[in-house]
Amino acid sequence: MNQQSLINALEAWGQEELAGQRRILGHIQRQEEALVANRSGELLAACQDLDRELRTQMERHARRSKLFAQFAALYRADERALSMSSILERAGHPPRLSQLRDDLRRSSATLVRRNRRFAALAGAQRKLIEEIVAELLNQQDPKALGEGGQLVNAEA
Amino acid sequence: MSGIGLHTGLKALLASQTALENIGHNISNASTPGYSRQNVNIAAAPAVLVRGLAIGSGVNASNIQRTADLLLHRRLVTQQSMLTGLDTRLGGMAQVEALFGEPGDRGLNSLMQGFYNSLSSLSASPDDQVLRTGAVQSSQTLSGRFNELSASLTDVRRDSAAQVKAQVEQVNALAQQISGYNREIAAFESAGVTANDLRDQRDEALKSLGNLVNITHSEGQDGNVTVLTNGAMLVGKTKAYAMSVEVDTTGGATLRVQGNPNPITPKSGSIGGLLQIGQSFVPDLLERINSLAHEFIREANRAHSTGIPATGPFQSLKGIHSVQDQDADGELGDELLANAGLPFEITSGQLHVNITDRATGSFSRTSIAIDEENTTVQDLLDALNAIPHVNASLDSFGRLQMTADEGFGFDFSARMNLAPDSLGTLGGAHASLGTLNAEPFALTDGMTLDLAGLGGSVNITLAGSQFEDINQASADELAAAINANPATASGGMRAVSQGGHVFLQSLTEGATETVTLTGGSALSALGWSAGLSSSGSSNSIAATISGSYVGTENQTFTLVPTGDGTIGTTPGLTVEVFDSIGVRVGTLDVGEGYQPGTPLTLASGLKISLGFGELSASQGDRLQIEALADSDTSDVLVGLGMNAFYAGTGAEDMAVRADLALDPRMLSVSQSGAVSDNGALEALLDIRDMSVDAFAGISFGEYYGDLVGGVGFDIEAATNAREVEQFLTDTLNTRREQISGVNIDEELVNMIQFQQSYSAAARYITVVNATSEEVLRLL
Numbered sequence: 001m002n003q004q005s006l007i008n009a010l011e012a013w014g015q016e017e018l019a020g021q022r023r024i025l026g027h028i029q030r031q032e033e034a035l036v037a038n039r040s041g042e043l044l045a046a047c048q049d050l051d052r053e054l055r056t057q058m059e060r061h062a063r064r065s066k067l068f069a070q071f072a073a074l075y076r077a078d079e080r081a082l083s084m085s086s087i088l089e090r091a092g093h094p095p096r097l098s099q100l101r102d103d104l105r106r107s108s109a110t111l112v113r114r115n116r117r118f119a120a121l122a123g124a125q126r127k128l129i130e131e132i133v134a135e136l137l138n139q140q141d142p143k144a145l146g147e148g149g150q151l152v153n154a155e156a
Numbered sequence: 157m158s159g160i161g162l163h164t165g166l167k168a169l170l171a172s173q174t175a176l177e178n179i180g181h182n183i184s185n186a187s188t189p190g191y192s193r194q195n196v197n198i199a200a201a202p203a204v205l206v207r208g209l210a211i212g213s214g215v216n217a218s219n220i221q222r223t224a225d226l227l228l229h230r231r232l233v234t235q236q237s238m239l240t241g242l243d244t245r246l247g248g249m250a251q252v253e254a255l256f257g258e259p260g261d262r263g264l265n266s267l268m269q270g271f272y273n274s275l276s277s278l279s280a281s282p283d284d285q286v287l288r289t290g291a292v293q294s295s296q297t298l299s300g301r302f303n304e305l306s307a308s309l310t311d312v313r314r315d316s317a318a319q320v321k322a323q324v325e326q327v328n329a330l331a332q333q334i335s336g337y338n339r340e341i342a343a344f345e346s347a348g349v350t351a352n353d354l355r356d357q358r359d360e361a362l363k364s365l366g367n368l369v370n371i372t373h374s375e376g377q378d379g380n381v382t383v384l385t386n387g388a389m390l391v392g393k394t395k396a397y398a399m400s401v402e403v404d405t406t407g408g409a410t411l412r413v414q415g416n417p418n419p420i421t422p423k424s425g426s427i428g429g430l431l432q433i434g435q436s437f438v439p440d441l442l443e444r445i446n447s448l449a450h451e452f453i454r455e456a457n458r459a460h461s462t463g464i465p466a467t468g469p470f471q472s473l474k475g476i477h478s479v480q481d482q483d484a485d486g487e488l489g490d491e492l493l494a495n496a497g498l499p500f501e502i503t504s505g506q507l508h509v510n511i512t513d514r515a516t517g518s519f520s521r522t523s524i525a526i527d528e529e530n531t532t533v534q535d536l537l538d539a540l541n542a543i544p545h546v547n548a549s550l551d552s553f554g555r556l557q558m559t560a561d562e563g564f565g566f567d568f569s570a571r572m573n574l575a576p577d578s579l580g581t582l583g584g585a586h587a588s589l590g591t592l593n594a595e596p597f598a599l600t601d602g603m604t605l606d607l608a609g610l611g612g613s614v615n616i617t618l619a620g621s622q623f624e625d626i627n628q629a630s631a632d633e634l635a636a637a638i639n640a641n642p643a644t645a646s647g648g649m650r651a652v653s654q655g656g657h658v659f660l661q662s663l664t665e666g667a668t669e670t671v672t673l674t675g676g677s678a679l680s681a682l683g684w685s686a687g688l689s690s691s692g693s694s695n696s697i698a699a700t701i702s703g704s705y706v707g708t709e710n711q712t713f714t715l716v717p718t719g720d721g722t723i724g725t726t727p728g729l730t731v732e733v734f735d736s737i738g739v740r741v742g743t744l745d746v747g748e749g750y751q752p753g754t755p756l757t758l759a760s761g762l763k764i765s766l767g768f769g770e771l772s773a774s775q776g777d778r779l780q781i782e783a784l785a786d787s788d789t790s791d792v793l794v795g796l797g798m799n800a801f802y803a804g805t806g807a808e809d810m811a812v813r814a815d816l817a818l819d820p821r822m823l824s825v826s827q828s829g830a831v832s833d834n835g836a837l838e839a840l841l842d843i844r845d846m847s848v849d850a851f852a853g854i855s856f857g858e859y860y861g862d863l864v865g866g867v868g869f870d871i872e873a874a875t876n877a878r879e880v881e882q883f884l885t886d887t888l889n890t891r892r893e894q895i896s897g898v899n900i901d902e903e904l905v906n907m908i909q910f911q912q913s914y915s916a917a918a919r920y921i922t923v924v925n926a927t928s929e930e931v932l933r934l935l
Contacts, residue, residue: 017931024924031917036887043917050920057927064934084935101935108932112925113876119921120880121887124231126914128891131227 006070007091010084013064014100020060021107023053025114032118035125226375228892229359233366233373235885237424240367242878244429245437248316249871252438255308258864264305265860267298272844275837278825282834283466288820292812299802299810302449306807309442313407316434320409323368323427324401330365331383331396334358338380338393345379365390369399369425386420388413407434437870442807444863449807451850454500454794455843460801461793462568462786463824463836469512469519469565470558476797476813478554479533488554489534493526496533498795499805504528505789506710511545512565512829520544521573521782526790536792556796568793569836570784571828572762574701579652582715582779583697583723583769585665587690589673590776592683594656596628603678605638606686609662609671611648616641618678631658634682655714655780658682667694683776690775697723697769698753704835705783706761712736713759715744715779717771724752724768731771733758746771759783799824801840 001009027050034042071087072079084101088094257263274294278287337358344351358381365371365383371390373383383391390397390413397414409431410419421435422428479488480497494502504527512519524539525531533550540548545564551557560566580586587609591597601620607613620626622637631653638644638651638660645663649671652659662669669692673684705711714734721729729747734740744756746766755763762783771777793799801824804810816822827835847853854862 021928021931028924036890038891047917047920050924054920054923054927061927061930068934083933104931105935108928108935111928112932115921115924115928117880117883118917119925121884122914122917122921124235124884125887125891128227128231128888131231 001070001074003074003091006067006074007087007094007097009067010071010087011097011100013060013067014084014097014104017057017060017064018100018104018107020053020057021104021111024050024057025107025111027053028111028114028118032114032121035118035121225892228888229362230373232885232888232892233363233371234424235881235888236363237366237370237428239878239881239885240426241370241424241429241432242874242881244426245432246871246874246878248312248429248433249437249867249874252309252312252433252441253867253871255305255312256864256867262301263864264298264301265857265864267294267301268857268860270294271298272841275841278823279834279837279841282825282837283831285820288466288823288825292817292820292823295801296812296817299804299812302445302807302810305445306442306449309438309445310407310808313434313438313442315407316430316438317401317403317407317409320411320427320430320434321401321403323430324399324411327365327368327390327399327427328396330361330368331391331399333361334365334381334383334391335394335396337361338391341379351379367425369422369427371425385413386422388416388418388420407438409434441863441867444859446806446808447850448856448859448863449810450805451848452843452856453802453804453806453810454791455846455848455856456801456840457500457794457797458788458791459836459839459843460824461799462570462788462827463799463839464567464569464571464826464829465824466821466826466831468514468829469510469567470560470799471565472557472559473566473798474551474558475556476800476803477795479550479556479796480554488550489532489537491533492529493531493533493536493792493795494528496795500791500794502526502528502792502795503790505791507790507792508568508570508784508787509540509543509546510567510569510571511543511560512567514563514565518575518578519571519573520578526792528790556798558798567829568787568799569827569829570705570787571835572701572705572783573781575699576701576781577697577699577779579654579659580661580665580696581652581654581657581659582699582717582777583693583766583771584661585693585696587662587669587671587692588659588775588777589661589671589684589688589690590659590778591631591657592776593681595631595634597631597634597678597681599623599626599629599634599678599681601626603676603681605676605678606674607638607644607647607649607660607671607676608674609648610669611646611663612643613674614641614643614647614649616644616676631656634658655712655778657776657778659776662692664692665696666692668692688775690772693770695767695769697771698765698767699779700753700765700767701758701762701781702755702765703758703761703763705785707759707783708785710736710785710789711760711783713741713762713781713783715764715781717773717777720770720772720774721747722768722770723766724748724750729771731766735759 027046030046031043031050034040034046068082069079071077072082075082075090077086084097084104088098088101091097258265260266271294274287274291278284278291281287337354341351341354341358344354362371362373362381362383369385371383371385373381373391375381376393378393380393381391382389382393385399388397390399397416399411399413401412402410411422411427411431412419422431477498477500479491481488482491482495482497488496491497496502505525507524507526509522509524510519511522522543524536526536536556537548537550540546540558543566545561546558546566547561548556548558558566577584581588581590599618601618603618605616605618607616616638618626618629618634618637622640623629623633635651635653635658638658644650648663648669650661650663652661660671660673662671670689672689673679673686675686679686699715712735715731716734718730718732719726719728723729723746725748727748731744731746732740733742733744741759742757744758744764744766746752746756750756752768753765755765758764758781760783762781764781788794797803800813801816802810803813811817813822825835825837825840826833827839843856845855848856848859851859
């Protein structure tokens with residue numbers, strides 16, 4: 001493949017990645033809303049959708065690795081040293097791809113941020129429930145909750 | 157969902173993770189008629205005691221409601237405490253960020269550029285008085301900004317401490333209030349009535365307290381709330397314990413709680429935020445600004461101390477840093493220079509002192525070795541006083557003061573001696589015989605040297621007492637021993653040493669002068685042989701240096717002729733050039749065809765021209781040329797503050813040296829002493845791009861950029877953290893409303909379902925994070 005073909009393939013990958021990231025962001029947003037609204041069913045549903053989306057992301061990941069390997073061969077560079085910016089540099093900064101790189105950068109940063117926020121929220125909620133349960137069980141260490149115990153008939 | 161009994165929720169609460177999953181499955185069928193009875197089968201085990209709780213006895217629903225509500229409230233207090241702490245931190249950080257004024261005209265970055273620019277302008281016209289004044293002014297502006305930054309940051313620290321002090325009073329007032337509510341609630345509820353209003357008021361007080369300082373609180377069976385902060389009891393069952401704060405003059409604050417011996421360090425609440433600003437964020441910045449100023453002063457002074465002002469070599473000079481009596485014995489002289497309480501480090505190295513004869517303009521250089529483990533202040537004074545025409549002492553404050561005799565001046569520059577053969581050891585007009593061997597000489601006590609000059613003969617007997625170790629005699633010692641015999645001078649001779657060789661010379665120049673080695677047992681140890689003789693000359697070879705030394709290390713070049721002959725005439729006559737470690741770095745072709753006086757490349761940017769005259773390898777002609785990259789490798793001048801550019805040691809007290817600020821002519825921009833020379837100024841300008849060891853090799857600009865960038869990064873990180881904390885607080889508020897508004901049984905069932913959902917969600921959080929960051933890295 002010549003450089004132009006690879007650039008086209010890279011642009012296609014970038015568009016798909018951008019769309020995929022937007023869908024992931026949507027799922028995380030749904031998870032967050034479900035948590036806040038206290039709707040566990042929706043949370044699980046959003047998790048399942050996210051799971052499907054992440055599988056397609058894995059496919060994109062493999063495609064991108066192959067593409068970068070082809071760029072590395074073309075430029076006779078170490079694949080690990082290549083980035084989209086360095087490819088842009090060598091390709092003379094094609095405008096559409098440059099714009100796509102910027103959009104991806106913004107999208108990835110937002111995704112990382114929102115994901116961390118959701119992680120903090122989920123962590124806090126989980127800790128709260130563990131505390132409540134532990135308090136009811138008169139346990140000192142909330143983490144001990146998941147360690148054992150057995151299902152009993154409390155009505156007995 | 158209402159069909160699920162309370163006990164179903166409890167069962168789930170007590171279950172293991174696997175059991176939880178089963179329960180979750182069952183819960184999804186909650187609306188199926190008969191569900192609870194049918195599915196309870198899986199939990200048909202008898203009641204057991206689990207972790208001290210008798211399961212099966214049932215739990216009262218209102219207790220669960222209160223427990224959940226209390227825990228939510230407790231979390232909310234913690235969450236709001238964190239939020240308030242972050243808000244306070246962000247406020248402080250924004251204030252500090254504004255102090256730096258970056259990017260802007262008043263920012264240090266711009267003022268540093270201004271400093272370099274003014275030096276650069278002066279570099280083009282070093283003798284321009286207006287530009288000199290401009291350079292001094294920009295230096296003052298820069299140091300003034302350092303002072304201002306230091307003072308402002310210290311003020312922020314003090315203000316934070318003052319606010320902590322005021323808020324500690326609020327903490328104590330609230331703790332008293334909560335203790336009071338405890339008593340009232342206990343009294344009220346002992347009658348069997350719930351004290352709702354009082355409980356609400358106590359909740360509010362707890363929230364206010366949490367906004368000030370991170371607390372944990374719990375309610376006892378009797379309705380009393382106990383409050384802890386950082387492990388110290390603030391409100392107990394019966395009383396409140398006072399919090400106190402000690403503030404020192406620099407704004408350092410130490411918090412304690414009555415009855416607790418250890419200081420506490422709140423992490424959140426506004427006090428936590430203030431402490432992080434005042435005790436960590438600002439002190440760290442202050443330290444870095446101070447470090448920046450300290451290193452900047454060191455480098456500026458390093459460059460300036462070895463320069464020569466427009467007024468020429470110094471008649472007198474006083475250091476600005478005082479030697480301290482570290483061992484408190486009332487003596488300053490016995491202090492090790494490297495441990496004399498000086499603000500800048502002194503290491504092992506060489507200090508070169510030049511003495512200029514103002515009448516002739518000629519100068520001589522003396523090298524003083526500084527050994528950081530042995531050289532005392534008195535050793536330095538002695539070495540300086542041993543230099544002809546120099547007087548050195550300490551003033552009453554312990555500062556080094558040096559003066560030169562009338563008609564002489566001194567400086568510490570790395571200037572080249574442009575006429576290096578003042579002794580005439582390379583084809584000079586004196587009759588001259590150089591030892592073919594170099595020191596150390598293997599002499600023994602009683603060895604003799606028999607010499608003859610125009611004034612007569614002399615028989616010298618060498619005594620062991622004249623040498624530190626006669627078996628390893630130095631050239632200096634041997635020359636001194638020869639000169640110590642009065643007959644040497646009366647015979648019209650002298651001995652001089654250079655580069656480890658001794659030269660026996662006639663006292664005066666001229667073609668009629670002669671010196672001869674007539675015999676003696678010491679001759680062979682010196683590489684001499686009896687009968688060797690030298691005649692003087694009517695003209696001396698003029699060795700003249702030009703160019704600038706560009707080497708990075710101090711070097712001594714040795715010029716040794718390869719044969720005997722006349723410069724410009726004898727075919728094949730060459731002079732070899734060796735560096736300090738004896739490696740030949742060049743050969744000067746000065747034989748037939750060489751036009752005497754034509755500059756030839758010596759080494760490292762230096763050229764040398766040799767005038768007409770006779771060279772003699774057999775008579776031991778040779779010449780040493782010292783080329784200095786740094787005339788004070790020990791930094792003793794910086795340590796003592798001799799000819800400093802900046803006074804002070806850090807951002808707080810940095811200032812242009814007072815006499816320099818008053819008289820810009822004192823700006824030492826010259827390396828040679830010529831007013832138009834900018835050699836020392838170039839060294840000052842080099843500060844801009846130099847790699848600073850103390851900053852792990854980055855430049856001053858980069859270090860400052862990192863510092864300011866770090867403040868921005870901290871603010872961004874705190875802003876992001878605040879966003880998350882705000883979100884969590886809002887969510888908790890929502891949850892609290894939910895839990896208060898619904899059937900607690902349903903809520904607990906929901907919790908179980910969420911436990912499962914969290915586990916599912918947690919798996920994806922890591923994956924999303926890793927893949928997104930990988931994409932970011934690839935962009």
